[in-house]
Amino acid sequence: MHKFLLNALSVCALVAACAGTASAGETLDRVTSRKVLVMTTDASYPPYSFLNDKNEMDGFDVAIGREIAKRLGAELKTVTPEWEVVTAGRWNGRWDISVGSMAPTAERGRVLDFPAVYYFAPASLAVHRDNPARTPAELSGKRIATSAGATTEQYLRHELKLPELGTSPFSYQVENPQIRPYETDTSAFDDLRLGDGKRLDAVFSPTLVLRQAIKSGYPFRLVGEPLFYEPLAVAVDKGDPEFSAKIAATVEAMRADGTLKRLSEQWLGDDYTQASAR
Amino acid sequence: MASILSRRPGLGPDLGWRARLALGAGLVVLLAALDLHSQFLGRLAAPLLGVDGGVFASVAGATALTLLLGLNVAVLRSLPFRLQVAIVWGELFVLFGAFAHSFDLSLPFIESKLGYLITQGAFTTVYVSAMAIVLASTLAMLGALAKMSRNGMAYGVAGFYISFFRGTPLLMQVYLIYLGLPQLGFVVDAIPAGVTALGLCYGAYMAEIFRSGIQAVPHGQWEAAAALGLSRPLTFVKIILPQAMRLIVPATGNQFIAMLKDSSLVSVLGVWELSFLARTQGKTEFRHIEMLLTAAVIYWLLSMLFEFLQARLEAYYGRGHTRA
Numbered sequence: 001m002h003k004f005l006l007n008a009l010s011v012c013a014l015v016a017a018c019a020g021t022a023s024a025g026e027t028l029d030r031v032t033s034r035k036v037l038v039m040t041t042d043a044s045y046p047p048y049s050f051l052n053d054k055n056e057m058d059g060f061d062v063a064i065g066r067e068i069a070k071r072l073g074a075e076l077k078t079v080t081p082e083w084e085v086v087t088a089g090r091w092n093g094r095w096d097i098s099v100g101s102m103a104p105t106a107e108r109g110r111v112l113d114f115p116a117v118y119y120f121a122p123a124s125l126a127v128h129r130d131n132p133a134r135t136p137a138e139l140s141g142k143r144i145a146t147s148a149g150a151t152t153e154q155y156l157r158h159e160l161k162l163p164e165l166g167t168s169p170f171s172y173q174v175e176n177p178q179i180r181p182y183e184t185d186t187s188a189f190d191d192l193r194l195g196d197g198k199r200l201d202a203v204f205s206p207t208l209v210l211r212q213a214i215k216s217g218y219p220f221r222l223v224g225e226p227l228f229y230e231p232l233a234v235a236v237d238k239g240d241p242e243f244s245a246k247i248a249a250t251v252e253a254m255r256a257d258g259t260l261k262r263l264s265e266q267w268l269g270d271d272y273t274q275a276s277a278r
Numbered sequence: 279m280a281s282i283l284s285r286r287p288g289l290g291p292d293l294g295w296r297a298r299l300a301l302g303a304g305l306v307v308l309l310a311a312l313d314l315h316s317q318f319l320g321r322l323a324a325p326l327l328g329v330d331g332g333v334f335a336s337v338a339g340a341t342a343l344t345l346l347l348g349l350n351v352a353v354l355r356s357l358p359f360r361l362q363v364a365i366v367w368g369e370l371f372v373l374f375g376a377f378a379h380s381f382d383l384s385l386p387f388i389e390s391k392l393g394y395l396i397t398q399g400a401f402t403t404v405y406v407s408a409m410a411i412v413l414a415s416t417l418a419m420l421g422a423l424a425k426m427s428r429n430g431m432a433y434g435v436a437g438f439y440i441s442f443f444r445g446t447p448l449l450m451q452v453y454l455i456y457l458g459l460p461q462l463g464f465v466v467d468a469i470p471a472g473v474t475a476l477g478l479c480y481g482a483y484m485a486e487i488f489r490s491g492i493q494a495v496p497h498g499q500w501e502a503a504a505a506l507g508l509s510r511p512l513t514f515v516k517i518i519l520p521q522a523m524r525l526i527v528p529a530t531g532n533q534f535i536a537m538l539k540d541s542s543l544v545s546v547l548g549v550w551e552l553s554f555l556a557r558t559q560g561k562t563e564f565r566h567i568e569m570l571l572t573a574a575v576i577y578w579l580l581s582m583l584f585e586f587l588q589a590r591l592e593a594y595y596g597r598g599h600t601r602a
Contacts, residue, residue, distance in 0.1 A: 043554070044561035051558050055394045080558075081468065081548035085457065092460040094467075186561065216564040 027096050027236065028243040036077050037069040038095040043080040044186075046212050047267050048101050060267035064118055065099040067259060068234075071250050087112070091237040097247065103151055104163045104233040114163075114233040115244040116251035119264060119272045122226030123152050124207040125174075128196035129219045136224050140175040142201035145188035148181035151230050152204045163231060168275070170228035189213050192220065208268055231275070302344050309340035319343060381567045388568050391559050395569070399552035400576050406473055406541045406551060411534055413477025414484055421485030422492060436485065443482035449543050451475045456547050472544030480537050484530060491526035492518060524595040531588030535581050552576060 031037050041049040041061050052058035057078040069076035079095055086098050089111025101121065104114035125144070127133050146152040154160040156179050158172050180200060182188040186209075191199040203210070207226050214220050234251060236244055254260045260273040293301070310333070313319040319339025320332065327338055350369075354362050417439075424436035443451065455478075456471040466474070495518050503513035545554035556573035560566035 040548075043548075043558040046562045050562045051555075052562070053390070055398070055559075079548050080550070080554075082546040085453070085547065088457055090457070090460065092465045094465060186564070186566070189564070190566075213564055218564065 025240060025242045027093070027240040028246055030093065031072055031074050031096055031243075035074045037065070037072060037074040037097060038077045038079060039065040039069075040079050040081055040086050040095050040098045041065065041100045042083065044184075045101065045209070047208060060119075060263060061099045061101060063263045063267060064234075064254075064260075065097070067254060067263065068097070068099070068247065068250050071253070072246070086235075089238065096236070096243075098235040100235075101232045102235050103230055104235075105161070106163070108235070111238065112235045113238055113244050114235055115248040117231045117233045117275075118251055118254075118260060119268075120229040120231050120275060121272065122207040122229050123155070123204065124210055124226045125202050125204050125223040126192075126210045126214075126220040127202045127223055128192055129221055130196040131201065131221075133202070133223055136173040136227060137175075139202050139223065140177065142177060143180055143199075144174070144177040145180040145182050145191065145200050145203045147185050147188075147205065148183060151228075152206075153179060153181055155228060156204060160228065162228070168229055173227060185209055186213075189218055189220075193218055211269075298348075302348060305344045305347070306337065306340045309343055310337045313340060378571055381571070383568050383571070384565060387563065387565050388572050391555075391569065392572065395552065395555055395559065395572060395576065398550055399555040399573070400580065402549060402551040403538065403541050403553075403577075404580065406469060406476070406544060406549070407534075407538045409473045410476035410480065410537060410541065413473060414480040414533075414537070415530075417477060417481030418484030418488050421481060422488035425485060425489050426492065439478075440482045440485050443479050444486075448475065448479045448540055449546070451479055452543050452546060468544065468547035468549050472541070472547055472549060476537060476541060476544070480533055480540075484533055487529045487533070488522075488526055491522040491524075491529075494525050495521045520595065521598070524592075524599065527588065527591045527595055531584065531591070534588075535584050538580055538584065539577055 041057060041059075043049065043051060043057065045059070045061075047059055049057060049059040049061040057080070062076075062078060065078070066076045083100075086100065087102070087108055089108075098112075099118070102108070102114075104117065108114075125136050125139060127139070133139055144156060146156060151160060151162070155170075155172070156174060156177050160170070180188070182191075185203070185205040188200065188203045188205070192203050202223070203220075204227075207222070210220065210222060214222075234247055236247060251260075255273065261271045264271050264273045309319065313336040314333065317336065319342075320335035323339035323342060324335040327335060354365060357365070421436045421440055424432035425440070427433060452472060452475040455475045456466070456468065459466050459471065499517055499521065500510075500513060503517045504510075508517070541551060542553035545551055545557075548554075552573050556569040557566065560569035
């Protein structure tokens, strides 16, 4: 009886020790043997990833994932856990890869690997149509909304730390804004839509998300040029360097043969995949 | 004199004419003051008076609305109880509809998304809730029994369980179970993790409901059963529990309705249930108000179903307390 208990306990301890990070080759083996690549992505981040009319996941990020899966000889399967669950790391094989417009920050680098940057996202200020501001500097001291904890908020605090992955230099053009952090960009949009200066004077969000909102009838106007470009990367769990290398090579091949550029133009309306081409 | 004329003895006060006049005047002032900003009533009244808005129009609009309300109350008072209830429900529904209409909703958009919202969203919500209800009821009964036992270990375990799961937010529990169990070697999927969290949390609340219901049955019932020679387990199942259920059912029904809506928290794990789809389906076209309102109505309808079942169960277990 006691021996059985001891055995059971040691098995538990062993399993607990192994759980957590992937071991070498594990993820790659799983993908190639099952021929399924499981990818996380955000379900409400158009045009990068969203539910389309057929209630399937679609968008730029999903197209990138589909292409990576194809080149690994696998089918793509998407899952949509909350952002915090993905960035917490320790995926335990629940999914293999995240193509979800994630900035490869140093903090996230402690629990995740970033084998490849696949595009550079511009961030812009937008105001209500009735607001006269034409340059970012005119919005100094005003109430500006950002997504909480995002790089846009860091920029407004003059604390922006972009990973050193071929980003272009930027300058701080807005002084002492009253920062209004929101859970998501879109709830900030709803507040700005109430009218100029009602709850907010401006929103600071990814340029393409703003363009999508304007296209959907939000009474906004972009202010000047994008303030910075943020590199966004494919993320994988720590501990399987073979899989990381394979993903890095795959994305590099997609860049080299023009697939990245083609998908970017198809979904984002322009080529956002080159660090230098802006 | 009003109290002599009133048709139905109720709990509410029956107002004299002075009080009614004061109430009406107060309502006019309140409505007019509220209207000064938006001028909604004022604009309705303005064409009839031949003026364009302003304080005068607002007061006129407020007076008209107050008279209308007074007339409505007067008519309602002359009706039988059931008809009163039906008409009040109907009127409040119309007001709710008018509120929804003010958002300038796109009905074709709702129509195009409704099918999936029900077949995938509402189905998953009901499925998750139903499994969590089974788990919670089991845990609650075990917890209640342990809380009443003289065994120190059982009491300690149950006390810790109830204290922890009542004392921490459900959202934290969802995250802890989903992210924490793999640390112990159990990689659970999103739905089992969500069901476990919901069941554990609501089981803790319901354990206290079960315990209070069981302890509310007079101790004489135990003694009477013992005098008849019934064993303690048999007494519990046949004598105590049926009487306790009368007290347990209403509070538990409340918990189930609350759980139905709290099941939306499992959406953080990526489960495509009702509120997840409500938040995501509208995003592409930036039409979330449509989806949120639709989901709210679906939740409401599901809750009504629970209310109906609860009323039936209450009637069943309350048989001993009604006149035959």
